[in-house]
Amino acid sequence: MTGEANQAAPRPWAKVAPPKPLLLKFPAILLSFIASMNPTKTRFAPSPTGLMHIGNARTALFSALYGESFLLRIEDTDAERSRREFVDELLADLRWMGLPWQEGPQTAEPGPDYFQSRRGAVYQRYYDALEQNGLAYPCFCTPRELEISRKIQLSSGQPPRYTGKCAHLNPEEVARKRAEGLEPTLRFKVPKRETVEFLDGVRGPQKFATDDIGDFIIRRADGSAAFFFCNAIDDALMGVTHVLRGEDHLANTPRQLLVLKALDLPAPQYAHNSLILGDDGAPLSKRNGSRSIAQLREEGYFPLALLNMLARLGHHYDSEDIMDFAALKARFDLSRLGKSPARFDIDHLKHWQQLAVRSADPATLKPWLHAETRALVPEDQLAAFLDIVRSNCLFPAEADGWARILFADELKAEPDMAAAARGAGEAFFLAALDAATLAGADFDAFMKALKAKTGAKGKGLFLPLRAALTGRHDGPELGALYRILDPARLHRRLAEFTYESE
Ligand SMILES: Nc1ncnc2c1ncn2[C@@H]1O[C@H](COP(=O)(O)OP(=O)(O)OP(=O)(O)O)[C@@H](O)[C@H]1O
Numbered sequence: 299m300t301g302e303a304n305q306a307a308p309r310p311w312a313k314v315a316p317p318k319p320l321l322l323k324f325p326a327i328l329l330s331f332i333a334s335m336n337p338t339k340t341r342f343a344p345s346p347t348g349l350m351h352i353g354n355a356r357t358a359l360f361s362a363l364y365g366e367s368f369l370l371r372i373e374d375t376d377a378e379r380s381r382r383e384f385v386d387e388l389l390a391d392l393r394w395m396g397l398p399w400q401e402g403p404q405t406a407e408p409g410p411d412y413f414q415s416r417r418g419a420v421y422q423r424y425y426d427a428l429e430q431n432g433l434a435y436p437c438f439c440t441p442r443e444l445e446i447s448r449k450i451q452l453s454s455g456q457p458p459r460y461t462g463k464c465a466h467l468n469p470e471e472v473a474r475k476r477a478e479g480l481e482p483t484l485r486f487k488v489p490k491r492e493t494v495e496f497l498d499g500v501r502g503p504q505k506f507a508t509d510d511i512g513d514f515i516i517r518r519a520d521g522s523a524a525f526f527f528c529n530a531i532d533d534a535l536m537g538v539t540h541v542l543r544g545e546d547h548l549a550n551t552p553r554q555l556l557v558l559k560a561l562d563l564p565a566p567q568y569a570h571n572s573l574i575l576g577d578d579g580a581p582l583s584k585r586n587g588s589r590s591i592a593q594l595r596e597e598g599y600f601p602l603a604l605l606n607m608l609a610r611l612g613h614h615y616d617s618e619d620i621m622d623f624a625a626l627k628a629r630f631d632l633s634r635l636g637k638s639p640a641r642f643d644i645d646h647l648k649h650w651q652q653l654a655v656r657s658a659d660p661a662t663l664k665p666w667l668h669a670e671t672r673a674l675v676p677e678d679q680l681a682a683f684l685d686i687v688r689s690n691c692l693f694p695a696e697a698d699g700w701a702r703i704l705f706a707d708e709l710k711a712e713p714d715m716a717a718a719a720r721g722a723g724e725a726f727f728l729a730a731l732d733a734a735t736l737a738g739a740d741f742d743a744f745m746k747a748l749k750a751k752t753g754a755k756g757k758g759l760f761l762p763l764r765a766a767l768t769g770r771h772d773g774p775e776l777g778a779l780y781r782i783l784d785p786a787r788l789h790r791r792l793a794e795f796t797y798e799s800e
């Protein structure tokens with residue numbers, strides 16, 4: 299492995315070691331040891347609050363590409379927005395993309411190992427440890443009080459952050475407020491006048507002053523764990539060595555490093571990728587209804603196309619060839635990640651889709667077709683039809699269109715194509731019928747005979763034939779059409795214009 303992220307992160311802020319909670323000291327040492335023995339372990343930790351979009355998918359892919367082992371964790375502490383069906387969709391999307399996770403849930407049934415909503419008891423041990431060591435305190439401030447304080451700070455030109463008001467409550471005051479039935483949040487006490495530094499695998503050295511970070515909530519009033527806390531704790535407990543995630547989390551990292559340091563837990567190395575932007579220039583987000591992976595899957599995109607597009611979105615490969623997951627993984631290099639935001643362009647995805655369709659074998663292509671399409675195509679014509687699909691279609695719906703043209707009787711011609719056929723005249727099609735009868739399955743012989751009889755060439759030869767046989771401008775080469783059409787149907791289509799042109 300190469301790349302900046304594998305160098306030890308400098309931690310000059312670790313000058314004064316915090317009091318080590320005895321209860322947790324031994325496991326922490328053990329965890330560091332295990333982490334040092336283990337291979338690079340990455341993770342994807344989505345919240346099941348919507349359908350996975352291309353930004354999430356790229357984060358998952360980069361993590362899977364980089365990690366020697368890859369873990370999946372469901373961050374479902376937001377009870378209001380988290381939904382079981384989104385976990386289902388998420389697992390389906392990752393499986394469809396072919397991203398194998400070595401650790402993580404196999405079903406959407408929440409369990410204590412990889413669903414944060416079920417890990418309250420684990421987190422409680424660490425809350426207790428922080429509180430006992432004076433590193434966290436209950437906060438009874440109401441949302442309204444916090445909002446007023448925020449406004450005051452903003453109006454006096456200060457950045458809004460928690461004032462630390464409740465840090466000064468004595469145990470009696472805390473007990474009294476609790477007795478009144480007030481449910482506090484738990485805040486992490488941020489050390490003063492320190493600097494948090496880390497080496498970001500994408501963005502290089504990072505430095506944050508703790509004085510710019512207000513004491514932040516690590517447990518919500520309803521008892522649920524806040525992101526800063528459970529995300530960091532779980533990475534440590536699960537032995538994650540490298541966190542590849544979106545840049546939206548960069549400012550969270552110093553907070554998470556402070557929590558881990560306070561608990562003497564090992565910190566992973568972080569690499570923050572630029573966000574993927576949509577057409578409107580805003581980052582893709584579950585909240586703004588960005589195009590979902592499920593939607594792409596339904597439209598018939600191949601996972602291989604998506605993987606190849608995503609792997610090149612903000613990451614450079616020397617080869618422009620389509621590669622499978624293993625090849626993408628072998629050539630993935632953290633130092634080739636770009637710092638500027640990448641824009642999702644559907645045409646790039648279509649480019650890879652075209653390569654994926656072209657290179658797909660029958661075993662991949664056949665189930666990709668709609669069931670109705672498969673029902674239309676005679677078994678002995680399937681291979682020839684798949685060849686037509688490979689060079690003419692991007693999606694199953696397009697393949698279905700061609701199956702209807704080639705294997706069903708009714709033909710809906712584009713208006714100008716019907717005119718083009720009629721324009722060629724009765725004599726042309728009578729000659730074509732004769733030539734077809736003479737040549738049988740031999741397309742070259744058919745063309746030769748038709749040319750000889752009519753003197754037509756170039757567009758004047760091809761266009762009326764294409765018009766009569768398919769009713770469409772574009773499509774498979776004429777020879778392929780000629781060979782795949784049932785002779786009786788071919789003759790009927792040519793004969794059609796021997797009457798109409800009168
Ligand atoms: N537009 C984006 N581009 C790249 N990565 C993204 C983008 N949006 C989110 N991510 C990353 O996807 C991972 C999972 O994030 P999460 O499940 O919170 O999704 P989200 O789209 O940010 O959701 P929400 O809209 O609820 O904030 C995180 O690592 C996050 O940084």
Ligand SMILES: [Zn+2]
Nearest residue numbers: 437438439464
């Ligand atoms: Zn408070």
